[in-house]
Amino acid sequence: MRSVLRNRKALSGLVLFLIFVVLAAVPRLFTSITDPNKLAFAPAQPPSGDHLLGTTALGQDIWAQLVYGTRQSLVIALVAGFFATVLSVLVGVSAAYLGGLADEILSMITNIFLIIPTFPLIIILATYAGKGTLTVVLIVLVITGWSYGANQLRAQALSLRNRDFLESARVRGERRSYIILAEMLPTMTSLIVANFLGAALYSVLTAAGLQFLGLGDPNSISWGTMLYWSQNQQALQSGMPLWSIAPGLCVALLGISFALLNYAFDEISNPALRPVRRRRAAA
DSSP states (O other), X not given: OHHHHHOHHHHHHHHHHHHHHHHHHOGGGTOOOSOTTOOOSOTTOOOOSSSTTOBOXXXXXXXXXXXXXXXXXXXXXXXXXXXXHHHHHHHHHHHHHHOHHHHHHHHHXXXXXXXXXXXXXXXXXXXXXXXXXXXXXXXXXXXXXXXXXXXXXXXXXXXXXXXXXXXXXXXXXXXXXXXXXIIIGGGGHHHHHHHHHHHHXXXXXXXXXXXXXXXXXXTSOSHHHHHHHHHHTTTTTTTOTHHHHHHHHHHHHHHHHHHHHHHHHHHHHOGGGSOOOOOOOOO
């Protein structure tokens, strides 16, 4: 934690992330509107004291939709990132440690997912799996987002496979599951965290792209669906630019927070990447 607080990138990313967490957890602190989808106001109103970002062409408050949309966007990023990371760890570390036929099969599966064009595959899966549900979007993101991390973790695990501390665990007669979980994974914590942040970044950007294309639930509240409806209603051409700009900016800021944390964890875990700071001579 001291390393994170001393790193400017990590601290900036953490502050941005915590702001979105507060917005998602307690949206009523930031808006008095309980149903952001309700058509309760005059359409296409400019920003004012009553409507901070104006209203949509359908008479919905843009600020309320932005606040309530934080929750689904954050859930997609964290849940899809978590399960993609778990799958990466299971496949990558198991392949490296087991070796032999198991390594060949798992590496072949990983390489297949690495070379398949990702976004067309996402569109096909989201279309034929039944669009419109959050569960389908999460499953699609996990299926397409684990292979890169698995390849990285396999390479790292291969470099640790014959280290002395693992050999001593084998000599003691420890089980494979114990060696992987208790001996190998703790040494790879920083890389696993970096993979999680990368998977979360991939998930939030890809989910917004899917929802923008109409492959999510258009009636749900998220930044991606806001972009979808603003495009359908031609917000930029109709004098309602904030309807498109605000959710797009939030997607970018959440992605920036994950990217900053990712870069910072790389610097923290690898001393060679840390910037050299000259200390001023004492007066």
